[in-house]
Amino acid sequence: AAGVIQSPRHLIKEKRETATLKCYPIPRHDTVYWYQQGPGQDPQFLISFYEKMQSDKGSIPDRFSAQQFSDYHSELNMSSLELGDSALYFCASSSRLNQETQYFGPGTRLLVL
Amino acid sequence: AQKITQTQPGMFVQEKEAVTLDCTYDTSDPSYGLFWYKQPSSGEMIFLIYQGSYDQQNATEGRYSLNFQKARKSANLVISASQLGDSAMYFCAMREGVIYNQGGKLIFGQGTELSVKP
Numbered sequence: 001a002a003g004v005i006q007s008p009r010h011l012i013k014e015k016r017e018t019a020t021l022k023c024y025p026i027p028r029h030d031t032v033y034w035y036q037q038g039p040g041q042d043p044q045f046l047i048s049f050y051e052k053m054q055s056d057k058g059s060i061p062d063r064f065s066a067q068q069f070s071d072y073h074s075e076l077n078m079s080s081l082e083l084g085d086s087a088l089y090f091c092a093s094s095s096r097l098n099q100e101t102q103y104f105g106p107g108t109r110l111l112v113l
Numbered sequence: 114a115q116k117i118t119q120t121q122p123g124m125f126v127q128e129k130e131a132v133t134l135d136c137t138y139d140t141s142d143p144s145y146g147l148f149w150y151k152q153p154s155s156g157e158m159i160f161l162i163y164q165g166s167y168d169q170q171n172a173t174e175g176r177y178s179l180n181f182q183k184a185r186k187s188a189n190l191v192i193s194a195s196q197l198g199d200s201a202m203y204f205c206a207m208r209e210g211v212i213y214n215q216g217g218k219l220i221f222g223q224g225t226e227l228s229v230k231p
Contacts, residue, residue: 031217042204042221043158056218088156092219100146100208100217104158 002026004105006091012111013081021076021108023091031055032074033102034066035090043090049074081112116140117207117222124227126195133180134190134225136205144210147188148219149179152202161203164188166210195229202226 005024013019025032031050035043045058049068060066063081068074078085088109092102118137126132138147149161164172164179172179180189192199203226206219 033218035219042223043219045218045220048218058218090158092158094217101148101160101163102208102217102219103160104150106157109156 004091004093004103006089006105006108008108009106010109010111012113014113015081015083017081017112019078019081019110021078021089021091021110023074023076023093023105025072025074025091025093026095026103029072029093029095029103031094031096031100032068032072033092033094034060034074034076035092035104037088037090037107038084039087046076078110083112086110086112116220117205119205119222119225121225122223124225126192126199126227126229128197128229128231129194131191131193132195132227134192134203134205134227136188136190136222138186138188138205138207140186140207140209142209146208147179147181148206148208149177149188149190150204150206151199152204152224154201158204162190192227197229197231200227200229 007022033048034046037043046060047066048056052068066076088107090107092104094100094102145166147164151159162174162177164181176193178191202224204224205222
C-alpha cells in the first residue's frame with residue numbers, strides 16, 4: 001500500500017539559512033499534518049491542512065510557513081534557521097473515512113549547524 | 114496540564130512474554146480517539162492500534178490489544194508474545210473530537226522505551 005512520502009530524508013543547513021520540506025500524502029487522504037520531534041521528545045503538532053485549507057495551527061514559529069497544493073502535496077518552509085530547529089520533522093496524512101488515523105511519513109531529519 | 118501521561122520511561126520484557134504499556138489521558142471532550150504508535154531506532158512512526166471513545170469493545174490488531182478503561186481514562190497497550198523486533202519507543206496519543214479540536218491534531222505522551230530481552 002502507498003505510504004506518505006517525505007523529501008528530503010536528511011538535510012543539513014547552516015544557521016540563518018532556509019529549508020523546504022516536502023510531503024506527499026497517501027492518495028485520497030484529505031488532511032495533512034506536520035509535526036516536529038526534538039531529540040528525546042515526543043512529536044509536537046505544527047500545522048494541518050484539510051482539503052488544501054489550513055485547519056489548525058500549533059506551536060509553529062513565525063519563521064515557518066506551510067501550504068498544501070492543488071495536488072495535495074504539502075511543503076513546510078523554514079527560514080532564518082536556528083540551532084534549536086534541529087529535529088525530526090514528520091508529515092502525516094489521514095482520511096475522515098478511516099477514523100482519521102494518521103499515517104506518518106518516514107520523517108525529514110534536519111540538522112542546523 | 115499533561116493530557117497524555119505515560120509513566121513508564123523504560124520497560125524490559127523477556128522474549129515471548131506479554132507486556133503492558135500504560136497510558137492515561139485527560140479530556141472533557143466526549144468524543145475522542147486514542148492511538149498507539151511504535152517508533153524504532155530508525156525513527157519512523159508506525160501506527161499500531163486505534164480506540165474510539167464510543168467503541169464498546171477493546172481494539173485488537175494481531176499481537177496488539179488496547180485495554181480501554183473509560184472511567185479510569187486509561188488506554189493501556191498490551192503486546193502479547195513479545196519479539197526482539199518489538200524493541201522500540203512506544204507513544205500513546207489522543208485526538209480530541211470536533212468540539213475541542215477542529216484540525217484533528219494528535220497530542221502525544223512522553224513515550225515508553227521497550228526493550229525485549231532474548
